[in-house]
Amino acid sequence: MEKFTFNVSEEEKGERIDKLITSYESDWSRSQVQTWIKDENIQVNGAAVKGNYKASVGDEIEVTVPEPEELEIVAEDLNLDIVYEDADVLVVNKPRGMVVHPAPGHPSGTLVNGLMHQVKDLSGINGVVRPGIVHRIDKDTSGLLMVAKNDKAHESLVKQLQAKTVNRRYTAIVHGNIQHDVGTIDAPIGRDKQDRQKMTITDENSRDAVTHFRVLERYQKFTYVECQLETGRTHQIRVHMKYIDHPVAGDPKYGPRRKSLPIDGQALHAGVLGFRHPVTEEWLEFSCPIPEDIERLLKRLRQD
Numbered sequence: 001m002e003k004f005t006f007n008v009s010e011e012e013k014g015e016r017i018d019k020l021i022t023s024y025e026s027d028w029s030r031s032q033v034q035t036w037i038k039d040e041n042i043q044v045n046g047a048a049v050k051g052n053y054k055a056s057v058g059d060e061i062e063v064t065v066p067e068p069e070e071l072e073i074v075a076e077d078l079n080l081d082i083v084y085e086d087a088d089v090l091v092v093n094k095p096r097g098m099v100v101h102p103a104p105g106h107p108s109g110t111l112v113n114g115l116m117h118q119v120k121d122l123s124g125i126n127g128v129v130r131p132g133i134v135h136r137i138d139k140d141t142s143g144l145l146m147v148a149k150n151d152k153a154h155e156s157l158v159k160q161l162q163a164k165t166v167n168r169r170y171t172a173i174v175h176g177n178i179q180h181d182v183g184t185i186d187a188p189i190g191r192d193k194q195d196r197q198k199m200t201i202t203d204e205n206s207r208d209a210v211t212h213f214r215v216l217e218r219y220q221k222f223t224y225v226e227c228q229l230e231t232g233r234t235h236q237i238r239v240h241m242k243y244i245d246h247p248v249a250g251d252p253k254y255g256p257r258r259k260s261l262p263i264d265g266q267a268l269h270a271g272v273l274g275f276r277h278p279v280t281e282e283w284l285e286f287s288c289p290i291p292e293d294i295e296r297l298l299k300r301l302r303q304d
Contacts, residue, residue, distance in 0.1 A: 138268075
């Protein structure tokens, strides 16, 4: 079992406990949290509460996440956008809002469920729940992922990620005007002690993280940037952009609490992915256009 502790802020007072907890972690569904409340896996200031409890400033909320049940992965026809596929590897364009693999609260509708329907073979290194998955992007980030179809390919792709030779470029709309045309953010990332569902810049229990960026366009209150990952830490671009006071627009975890632009999730897209083929060693590079909702935002910002 995992335990998470949260402290209620001034902005969060008066929120229903079930709604508040789901805002801490996007992978937790409202119905799942309500079940945990009934089972007394959620306590406030050391005591069990009812689902309609309204939070007060300073409340300490402790969430005990029970051991996940063994999941049966069901193949689903999700009409995935497979950009490239051969006998060893495939590249898929994941839509925003789709979780990469099944987890408590998301047993179906994930990228893995769709892959099980569309792809004959997937590597087994990551087990039953994450077949073929070499790396992930966040639920509310869209874009390209490479998937291994056998264990040999999986091992090769993982080594390339570790060696920092994979080309991963993202585009993002961020708050404010970035003054420098190009830059590098070199700041270690670790788990946030105050909020275990977040990552933060810290020297304690952290790992090196490097993001290179260049400005594509500037608007009145926003900047359109391209970010290139040198490392691949959890939430790296989102944490690094917040660190330099330019959080990603629409980011529910690291951005302003008040919604800034009409988009469901962060305006972040993994648009370019390049790597060496795990068998032929040929360099492969793929790109996919930004989703329509980000394109609409850019048009609006240009007009404004």
